[in-house]
Amino acid sequence: MKITFPHLGYCSIPLRTLFAELGHTVIVPPPISQKTISLGTLHGPEFACYPLKLGLGNFIEALEAGADTLIMGGGIGPCRFGYYAQVQQDILRSLGYEFEMIVIEPPLGHFRQVVAAAGRLKQKNSWMQLAQAASFALAKLRACDDLHQLSLKIRPRVENKAVLANLYNRALTAIDAADSHRTLKTVANRFQENIKALPQTRVEPLKVALVGEVYLLAEPAANLAIEEKLGNLGVEVIRHVYISSWLKVNILLDFLRLRRKESAEQAARPYLNCFVGGHGQHSVGETIQAVRDGLDGVVHVYPFTCTPEIVARGIMRTYAAEKNMPLICFSLDEHSAEAGFNTRLEAFVDVMQRKNGQGELTDEQALHGI
Amino acid sequence: MRIGIPRALLYYNFYPALSRLLEATKAEIVISSETNKQKLEQGLTLCEDEVCLPVKVLMGHVMTLAEQNVDGLFMPRMISLERSRYICPKFLGLPDMVRSSLGKDIQVLSPTVNLSWGKLRMFREGLKSAGPWLRHPLALWRSFRAAESEQLAHQQQLAAAFAQPQGTSKRVAVLGHAYNIFDGYINYDLLKNLQTMGVETLTVENFSRAAIEEGARDLSKDLFWSYGRDIVGAAFYCLRRRAVDGVIIVASFGCGPDSLITEIIERRFSQAGIPLMSIVLDEHSSGTGLITRLEAFTDMLHWRDAN
Numbered sequence: 001m002k003i004t005f006p007h008l009g010y011c012s013i014p015l016r017t018l019f020a021e022l023g024h025t026v027i028v029p030p031p032i033s034q035k036t037i038s039l040g041t042l043h044g045p046e047f048a049c050y051p052l053k054l055g056l057g058n059f060i061e062a063l064e065a066g067a068d069t070l071i072m073g074g075g076i077g078p079c080r081f082g083y084y085a086q087v088q089q090d091i092l093r094s095l096g097y098e099f100e101m102i103v104i105e106p107p108l109g110h111f112r113q114v115v116a117a118a119g120r121l122k123q124k125n126s127w128m129q130l131a132q133a134a135s136f137a138l139a140k141l142r143a144c145d146d147l148h149q150l151s152l153k154i155r156p157r158v159e160n161k162a163v164l165a166n167l168y169n170r171a172l173t174a175i176d177a178a179d180s181h182r183t184l185k186t187v188a189n190r191f192q193e194n195i196k197a198l199p200q201t202r203v204e205p206l207k208v209a210l211v212g213e214v215y216l217l218a219e220p221a222a223n224l225a226i227e228e229k230l231g232n233l234g235v236e237v238i239r240h241v242y243i244s245s246w247l248k249v250n251i252l253l254d255f256l257r258l259r260r261k262e263s264a265e266q267a268a269r270p271y272l273n274c275f276v277g278g279h280g281q282h283s284v285g286e287t288i289q290a291v292r293d294g295l296d297g298v299v300h301v302y303p304f305t306c307t308p309e310i311v312a313r314g315i316m317r318t319y320a321a322e323k324n325m326p327l328i329c330f331s332l333d334e335h336s337a338e339a340g341f342n343t344r345l346e347a348f349v350d351v352m353q354r355k356n357g358q359g360e361l362t363d364e365q366a367l368h369g370i
Numbered sequence: 371m372r373i374g375i376p377r378a379l380l381y382y383n384f385y386p387a388l389s390r391l392l393e394a395t396k397a398e399i400v401i402s403s404e405t406n407k408q409k410l411e412q413g414l415t416l417c418e419d420e421v422c423l424p425v426k427v428l429m430g431h432v433m434t435l436a437e438q439n440v441d442g443l444f445m446p447r448m449i450s451l452e453r454s455r456y457i458c459p460k461f462l463g464l465p466d467m468v469r470s471s472l473g474k475d476i477q478v479l480s481p482t483v484n485l486s487w488g489k490l491r492m493f494r495e496g497l498k499s500a501g502p503w504l505r506h507p508l509a510l511w512r513s514f515r516a517a518e519s520e521q522l523a524h525q526q527q528l529a530a531a532f533a534q535p536q537g538t539s540k541r542v543a544v545l546g547h548a549y550n551i552f553d554g555y556i557n558y559d560l561l562k563n564l565q566t567m568g569v570e571t572l573t574v575e576n577f578s579r580a581a582i583e584e585g586a587r588d589l590s591k592d593l594f595w596s597y598g599r600d601i602v603g604a605a606f607y608c609l610r611r612r613a614v615d616g617v618i619i620v621a622s623f624g625c626g627p628d629s630l631i632t633e634i635i636e637r638r639f640s641q642a643g644i645p646l647m648s649i650v651l652d653e654h655s656s657g658t659g660l661i662t663r664l665e666a667f668t669d670m671l672h673w674r675d676a677n
Contacts, residue, residue: 047629047650077594078456080626086591087630090637103591109454272466274447274482277459305420307626311463314418318470331420 001100002027004062005071006055009218010144011243013176014137015071021133022125027067029058032221036061041334043091050222050303050333051215052084056091063097071121074105079277079308107255136181138244143175143188145242150195152239155231156205158198165228167195203234206352209290210239211283212301213309214246216332223301223332224341230299233349238295240264240286241279264289271315280308287316290325296352297326304333326351371503373397373442373479374435377404378428380448380461382548386524387517392444394513395503400440402431405555409434410653416471423622423652424549425460425467427556432468442477443468449484455596458627489514528575540671541570543608545601546620547628548575550651557620558657560649560664567668572614577604585610588638598627605635609642615671616645623652645670 003019004027005012012028019026030036032054040057059070070092075082085103092099102121107114122130151168158164171191178184208230216223217239227237249262264285265275272284283300290298300316302309313329320327328348330341373395375381375388381401392399402409405427413430435443445468448461456462465480472478481499485492496510504510542564544551551573554562564571574582574597582600585607586592593599601619608614619635621628632648639646647667649660 045629045633047624048633049626049629074591076454078459078462080630082594083591083630086589087633089590090634094637271470272463274449274462274466276463277456280459280463305624305626305629307422307459308463310418310420311460311467314421314467315463315470317418 001025001069002067003069003071004029004059004065004067006058007032007219007221008215008243009220010148010172011141011218013144013172014141016176017140018133018137019071019121021136022122022130024069024121024123027062027065029062030065032058032219036221037334043095045087047305048087049080049306051081051219052087053334054219054222055084056088059088059092060095060097063092063099068099070099070101072101072103074103074110076106076109077277081278106251136184139181139184140175140178141244143184144172145244147171147175147188147191147195148242149239150192152227152231152237154195154198154200155228156234156236157200157203159201160198161232164195164198167191167198171195205234205236206296206349206356207236207238208297208299208352209286209295210237210299210301211241211279211286211290213279213303213306214241214243216301216303217241218243222303223330224336224338226299226301226330226345229342229345230349233346235296235349235352237299238290241282267292271319272312276308276311278306278308280312283309283312284315284319287319287325287327291320291323296356297328297348299348300327300329302329302331304331304335306331326355371395371397371442372400372438372440373444373503374400374402374432374438374440375444376428376431376435377402378431378553379424379464379549380457382552384521387521388444390517390520391513393516394505394509395500396505397442397503400435400438402434402438405430405553407555410555414653420624422460422624423556424547424553425464426653427549427553428464429468429471432472436472436476440476442479444479446483447480449482450486451483451596453486455594455599457596458598458625525575529578531576532572532578532581537570539568539570540615540668541572541613542616542618542668542671543572543604543614544618544620545574545604547597547601547622547625548573550620550622556651556655557649558655558660560618560620560660563661563664564668567664569668569671574600574604577607581607589634593631595627595631598631602631602634606638609638609644612644614644616647616667618667619646619648621648621650623650645674 002025005015007029016026016028036054036057039060040053044053044056072085074085085101089101102117104117105113118130151164155161155164174187174191175184178187210217210227230237264282267288268281268285272281275281287298298320300313316327326348328344373392389399409430410427412433413426416429416433417426432443445465447465448457450456465478469478479499481495493511493514497507544561550557561571582603585605586599586603588606589602593602605617608617619632621632636646636648
């Protein structure tokens with residue numbers, strides 16, 4: 001099988017590892033480009049959400065590169081993501097591609113399908129080997145998440161942003177190439193230390209909570225590299241939703257029927273007392289936590305027409321206005337223009353700075369393009 | 371004690387049961403009048419731009435009720451009408467959305483409705499939320515039962531329409547959410563206009579459960595939105611049985627579930643030989659444009675016969 005899957009930030013690294021360990025040929029789709037976006041929007045339903053279109057673009061490019069097996073996630077609603085796979089499959093077949101699509105549904109409610117899909121993917125490997133491959137892939141995912149979290153903390157403080165970007169990319173490549181738990185640990189630690197050793201300013205940066213829908217949070221091509229831009233503007237980005245934590249809560253805990261004890265969901269209850277699909281309740285909860293923790297602002301990103309986030313947005317706006325907390329919402333899709341986006345982001349940072357009493361911009365911030 | 375019920379969203383699905391349900395309380399029921407320009411404009415000022423049209427309309431109705439000095443709004447938190455299926459995510463957060471944009475002046479009565487829970491738990495939920503206003507707990511149980519049978523009778527009566535033999539006029543299935551199909555203001559009297567053009571119309575409610583289940587069998591994966599599944603089921607049934615001369619799909623702009631449902635239906639109909647038209651509604655739609663499109667569609671149905 002020549003396996004492919006859609007991009008989601010750096011998730012191609014653990015996914016490639018997982019399937020390669022099981023002996024499959026893996027065709028990672030080319031990085032999301034203007035071409036990917038055009039392909040997805042040309043063939044995708046006009047009013048569908050952005051992640052569906054980008055995933056469709058990834059699949060088309062991977063099929064062109066020779067892939068014959070598509071791996072896609074499923075879901076049980078109420079968010080639209082649960083039905084992406086069926087719509088994408090219909091579209092790709094009508095375009096004349098021949099392939100097999102393996103949909104990984106959440107194990108709760110679809111246990112047999114999950115076992116069947118895993119059985120197909122493991123080929124001649126034993127279940128033990130499958131578990132080992134999965135655990136190695138998860139270790140890589142966690143290494144990537146840790147690295148990313150460090151980069152968010154360091155970027156506003158580091159003097160030379162270009163060196164950091166370079167180190168970060170080299171670290172991802174090294175994690176991708178690691179062939180055992182041991183080498184993975186060595187390279188991850190080495191890069192963490194190298195990054196921490198970069199010369200930093202002592203100025204305490206503004207701190208912003210980045211909240212919203214998980215795909216838009218994790219995929220820089222979809223969120224116009226918002227984290228990097230904020231970091232370069234001298235803002236520390238605090239983000240709680242990561243793919244590894246999402247997997248733990250939505251797949252493992254739900255499957256074991258353990259009660260969710262997430263602090264963001266608890267915090268949201270007085271304002272949004274119910275799961276609304278996607279990450280709506282999280283977005284509200286994290287806004288409330290951001291006020292409580294004394295952060296300087298909240299940035300909300302989600303795909304245009306994402307219902308759970310729109311429900312959250314109305315509630316967040318009222319709350320933020322009450323608490324005098326700067327809040328900016330970006331609903332993004334293929335029509336988002338980068339220049340306008342940058343301007344709004346810079347204006348928002350300005351607002352936070354004034355509110356914070358910093359008034360004028362520092363030379364350093366001016367240098368970096370405000 | 372006055373409780374307001376907005377004539378919006380699921381009102382159009384459940385109005386037979388609604389007043390029966392509230393008979394058990396001491397409250398006076400106020401139902402807002404039909405949607406009009408003023409209500410929509412009020413709704414627009416209260417909502418985020420990206421919220422779909424039906425929610426903007428709902429907010430308009432809520433405002434109207436607030437001006438009529440009601441003490442509470444009856445707005446259940448609709449989670450699920452059947453096992454493992456949901457309605458759209460906006461219904462889950464709706465009471466919170468209304469609370470957040472209204473301020474704290476009006477109480478919002480929002481018992482959670484999750485029919486996969488079973489009757490007893492639903493009853494307890496009703497007791498909890500309407501407690502202080504109830505005449506008697508038993509009265510609630512009786513009104514539960516009365517509401518249920520009234521709703522069922524209403525649905526059966528609607529479904530009987532389908533069984534009637536087709537006359538000489540063209541038959542068109544107008545499929546969409548009840549709040550888009552039966553609110554004549556936001557769809558520019560779509561059903562009436564079609565009827566004056568000599569077309570017999572059927573809505574999702576006119577299809578029997580059996581017909582919808584038969585149609586839904588053609589889905590590659592079962593749909594987890596109850597109303598979306600009904601729409602697809604009805605559309606696929608029309609296709610299987612050649613039951614109508616044409617299908618019109620009505621969706622609101624930005625509706626999450628409908629964006630995928632319309633795609634699924636359009637793909638299946640593209641090769642099928644039954645004409646399909648899809649209409650997208652929002653507050654910028656134009657009545658004249660819509661009527662022109664309807665005329666063109668019905669003309670085409672007649673033209674197909676002639677050729």
